[in-house]
Structures are given as structure tokens and as C-alpha cells.
Amino acid sequence: xxxxxxxxxxxxxxxxxxxxxxxxxxxxxxxxxxxxxxxxxxxxxxxxxxxxxxxxxxxxxxxxxxxxxxxxxxxxxxxxxxxxxxxxxxxxxxxxxxxxxxxxxxxxxxxxxxxxxxxxxxxxxxxxxxxxxxxxxxxxxxxxxxxxxxxxxxxxxxxxxxxxxxxxxxxxxxxxxxxxxxxxxxxxxxxxxxxxxxxxxxxxxxxxxxxxxxxxxxxxxxxxxxxxxxxxxxxxxxxxxxxxxxxxxxxxxxxxxxxxxxxxxxxxxxxxxxxxxxxxxxxxxxxxxxxxx
Amino acid sequence: xxxxxxxxxxxxxxxxxxxxxxxxxxxxxxxxxxxxxxxxxxxxxxxxxxxxxxxxxxxxxxxxxxxxxxxxxxxxxxxxxxxxxxxxxxxxxxxxxxxxxxxxxxxxxxxxxxxxxxxxxxxxxxxxxxxxxxxxxxxxxxxxxxxxxxxxxxxxxxxxxxxxxxxxxxxxxxxxxxxxxxxxxxxxxxxxxxxxxxxxxxxxxxxxxxxxxxxxxxxxxxxxxxxxxxxxxxxx
Numbered sequence: 001x002x003x004x005x006x007x008x009x010x011x012x013x014x015x016x017x018x019x020x021x022x023x024x025x026x027x028x029x030x031x032x033x034x035x036x037x038x039x040x041x042x043x044x045x046x047x048x049x050x051x052x053x054x055x056x057x058x059x060x061x062x063x064x065x066x067x068x069x070x071x072x073x074x075x076x077x078x079x080x081x082x083x084x085x086x087x088x089x090x091x092x093x094x095x096x097x098x099x100x101x102x103x104x105x106x107x108x109x110x111x112x113x114x115x116x117x118x119x120x121x122x123x124x125x126x127x128x129x130x131x132x133x134x135x136x137x138x139x140x141x142x143x144x145x146x147x148x149x150x151x152x153x154x155x156x157x158x159x160x161x162x163x164x165x166x167x168x169x170x171x172x173x174x175x176x177x178x179x180x181x182x183x184x185x186x187x188x189x190x191x192x193x194x195x196x197x198x199x200x201x202x203x204x205x206x207x208x209x210x211x212x213x214x215x216x217x218x219x220x221x222x223x224x225x226x227x228x229x230x231x232x233x234x235x236x237x238x239x240x241x242x243x244x245x246x247x248x249x250x251x252x253x254x255x256x257x258x259x260x261x262x263x264x265x266x267x268x269x270x271x272x273x274x275x276x277x278x279x280x281x282x283x284x285x286x287x288x289x290x291x292x293x
Numbered sequence: 294x295x296x297x298x299x300x301x302x303x304x305x306x307x308x309x310x311x312x313x314x315x316x317x318x319x320x321x322x323x324x325x326x327x328x329x330x331x332x333x334x335x336x337x338x339x340x341x342x343x344x345x346x347x348x349x350x351x352x353x354x355x356x357x358x359x360x361x362x363x364x365x366x367x368x369x370x371x372x373x374x375x376x377x378x379x380x381x382x383x384x385x386x387x388x389x390x391x392x393x394x395x396x397x398x399x400x401x402x403x404x405x406x407x408x409x410x411x412x413x414x415x416x417x418x419x420x421x422x423x424x425x426x427x428x429x430x431x432x433x434x435x436x437x438x439x440x441x442x443x444x445x446x447x448x449x450x451x452x453x454x455x456x457x458x459x460x461x462x463x464x465x466x467x468x469x470x471x472x473x474x475x476x477x478x479x480x481x482x483x484x485x486x487x488x489x490x491x492x493x494x495x496x497x498x499x500x501x502x503x504x505x506x507x508x509x510x511x512x513x514x515x516x517x518x519x520x521x522x523x524x525x526x527x528x529x
Binding site: 002003004005200203206208211 | 342367368369370371372376382384386395396398399400401403404407408443447
């Protein structure tokens with residue numbers, strides 16, 4: 001390892017970085033804002049999909065059996081459904097249990113003691129592995145003989161699936177816009193340093209430095225912008241989570257927040273990586289423009 | 294060492310900078326390129342270190358076909374050449390030592406080689422005692438000597454000087470020309486583009502004269518003006 005080389009190189013990067021302090025601060029600030037927004041957005045999306053998933057997880061398909069279904073038919077139906085790879089569990093609910101459950105759920109609002117006869121049919125309760133597959137499984141259950149009617153939260157499933165889809169799309173669009181803005185600002189910062197160092201670059205080219213070598217300090221500078229910005233953002237996000245988050249949970253008790261602890265380290269690493277990537281790409285582009293001859 | 298065959302250079306704006314130039318420069322030569330401003334001296338130099346690309350013709354420098362050189366190979370060519378300019382092109386925030394070392398460091402030289410070569414190069418131009426000074430603390434001549442030390446630090450076989458004394462007073466000019474001569478005597482091929490008549494006439498070296506992008510005369514031991522001795526200055 002030639003430490004002299006390393007020292008020279010790092011010295012060049014540091015000199016670049018400190019020369020244009022105002023511009024660097026702007027670039028770092030923009031990256032920080034971008035990544036804070038990205039972090040907040042990811043968090044909100046995570047909470048919303050968390051809530052959605054909770055609701056979706058509770059969704060089950062009730063397959064009401066026809067009154068003339070024989071026990072053998074019911075058994076074969078259960079076997080058939082249990083073999084379906086999309087299905088997690090199939091439970092047989094006899095009508096007696098169904099009535100009891102109804103009584104419990106409505107907490108006595110319906111007085112079942114006045115009934116002379118149980119009006120409910122027997123049913124199969126089917127749980128599905130992935131919420132997206134609920135409608136398809138429901139449709140195939142409906143086609144089976146011995147099944148009279150199939151009920152699941154049709155509209156809520158459709159809505160939740162749609163909401164998740166919209167969130168994903170909007171999220172991707174918003175993130176792309178943030179990235180473009182941060183990229184453009186870093187790219188302009190690097191262009192300024194490139195301009196400030198045009199004499200140095202000319203001399204480097206003259207004495208036979210390769211374009212890769214000339215490019216390297218600028219790439220590092222861009223990366224530094226990205227990483228420092230991301231560090232700031234991660235700090236802000238961590239502080240917000242530590243102080244605002246408990247208050248929010250307290251203030252909004254009716255919202256079923258996802259309170260399982262998140263892996264802050266992994267998220268921070270991801271955000272840092274994102275920052276570095278923005279910096280590298282942006283500076284690569286702006287130096288490349290200058291070196292083209 | 295340097296060979297041009299039927300080289301023409303037309304700039305994108307339509308200016309014919311060089312027109313069918315053929316020139317051979319042997320290893321160890323010392324050659325003056327003379328002519329008025331705008332006659333193609335600098336253009337010819339720029340072709341040699343591949344700052345410009347010929348419109349037609351063949352250029353060979355130290356065995357490298359420069360006219361066919363891919364841009365990725367240009368750095369390799371330039372490591373074989375030292376180039377010196379009228380405006381020195383020194384970095385004002387680096388010391389003399391750092392300016393010279395810079396040429397090695399940015400081409401990935403080992404620190405050991407830098408520590409060995411830089412003092413040698415500074416010694417050659419006689420600036421060892423000023424290695425810690427910054428360019429603006431030096432005289433013009435000393436700045437140009439720094440630039441020459443930088444051009445020589447990678448041990449090039451060819452030194453190209455484009456108006457090296459254009460910004461210098463007569464005594465500094467003499468100093469620089471003597472230095473170039475010394476470098477030439479050590480075996481480096483030296484090409485100097487200049488319109489400094491006194492320098493050319495005093496040195497009595499090979500003189501290649503350009504006019505409107507063509508070579509009009511090429512004399513061993515020539516004068517700035519064809520067949521004129523020192524002191525016989527043409528007016529205008």
C-alpha cells in the first residue's frame with residue numbers, strides 16, 4: 001500500500017470539498033431534505049400498508065354449504081380446499097357454532113333465544129395465504145358443488161388492494177422526483193468545482209492523467225455530499241422517531257399503529273447508500289460532460 | 294522521433310491552420326518553429342500532443358501513430374512528452390515542489406518514484422532551494438523553470454515548448470534558452486515554437502519557418518529571417 005498516494009488523493013478530495021463551502025452546504029442540505037422526505041414517506045407508506053395488511057389478514061372466506069350437502073360431500077370439499085396451495089386453513093363451522101359466534105359478535109343485540117329454528121347453514125371458513133388471492137380463491141370455491149354461497153369482504157378487499165396499488169405508484173413517482181432534484185443540485189455543485197478546477201484538469205490531461213483518475217476526486221466529492229446529507233437526514237429521522245413518535249401514538253389511540261420496533265440500523269444503511277448513489281451518479285454525469293473532447 | 298507527412302488541419306470554423314505539412318525531426322534534435330502569430334506554430338504543436346486532430350496526413354511521435362490514436366490512449370502518449378507554454382500553467386495554490394510532483398502523482402506514480410524524481414528535476418532547472426515557495430513568489434523565469442521541471446519529471450524523450458519565453462524579459466529568456474539547450478544536450482529532443490528573433494539568431498539551430506500553414510524554409514543552423522545575420526533586422 002502506497003500511503004503517499006492515498007494521502008495525496010484524499011488531500012485533493014478534501015481541498016475540493018472545503019473550497020466551495022456554500023455550494024457544498026446547499027447540496028448537502030438538499031440531499032438531507034430529500035432523504036428526510038423519503039424516510040417520512042417510506043414510514044407513512046409502511047404504516048398504511050401495515051394497517052391494510054392487518055385488515056386484510058382478518059379477511060376470511062365464508063363458504064355457506066347447501067342444506068342438502070352430505071357429510072361425505074363436506075369432507076371431500078374440505079380435503080379439496082386443503083390441497084389448494086393458496087389456502088392456509090379450512091375450518092368446518094357447523095350451524096350451531098355459527099349461531100353462537102353470531103351471538104357473541106353482536107353482543108346480545110340479536111336475541112337468538114326467540115328463534116325456533118337455526119336459520120344459518122353450515123359453513124366452511126377458508127383462510128388464504130396472500131390477500132391478493134382472496135377474490136380468485138372465493139371464485140373457485142363458489143364453483144364447487146355443495147357450496148351454496150360465498151361471502152368475503154368483497155368491497156373492502158377490492159378497496160384495500162387498490163389503495164395499496166395507488167400508494168405504491170404515487171410513492172415511486174414522488175421518490176423519483178426527489179431523486180431528480182437532489183441529483184440536479186449535486187450535479188450543479190460538482191460542475192462548479194469542475195469549473196473552479198479547470199486549470200488543474202487541463203494540466204492533468206496535459207501530463208497524461210487518465211480520465212478515470214481525473215474523474216475520481218469529483219466522484220468522491222459527490223459521494224461525500226450524498227453521504228453527509230444522508231447522515232444528517234438519518235439523524236433528523238432518528239430524533240423525530242425518538243421524540244415525536246411516542247407522542248403521536250399517544251395522541252391518536254384509535255389508530256392501530258404498527259408498534260413493532262423497526263431495524264433502524266438497516267434503514268439508516270439503506271438511506272446512506274441512497275445518498276451515496278445520488279452523489280456518485282450526479283457527479284459522474286457532470287464531470288463526464290467536461291472531459292468529453 | 295517526430296514525423297509529419299502531408300498533414301493538414303482545418304478547424305471547424307473553416308480556418309486552414311496547416312496545409313500539407315511534411316516534417317522530420319530526429320532524436321536529439323533542437324528545432325525552432327518560427328513564423329508570425331497565426332501561421333500554425335501552435336497548431337502544429339497541438340497536433341503533436343494530440344490536443345488537435347489532423348484533417349488529413351500521418352503523424353508519428355516516438356513510434357506512436359498520433360493521427361490514429363484512440364482517445365483512451367492519449368494519456369499514454371502525453372506521458373512520453375513534456376509540454377511547456379507561454380503562460381506556465383502552474384497551480385497557484387501548490388508549491389514549486391507540489392507543482393512538479395503533481396505531474397507524477399496524477400499519473401499514478403509511486404511515492405518512492407516521486408521522492409526520487411522531483412528533486413532531480415528541480416536540481417536540473419536550478420530551483421532546489423525554492424521548492425517550498427509558491428508560484429507568485431517567483432520571477433517569471435523561475436516560474437517557467439518550474440514548468441520545465443514539471444514537463445521533465447516523467448523523463449520524456451521529447452520536450453515541446455510553445456512560446457516559452459513569450460512572457461519573459463531578455464535576461465530570463467536567455468536563462469530559459471540555456472536551460473533548454475542543457476536539456477537537449479542530455480539527449481531530449483526539443484521543439485521550440487517562438488517569434489523571438491534574438492533567441493533564434495543567437496542559438497543558430499535548425500529553424501523551420503511556417504507561413505500561412507505551410508513550411509517555407511527549413512535550415513540547419515538557421516536565422517529567424519532567411520539568410521540574415523544578427524543585427525540585420527527587417528523593419529515591420
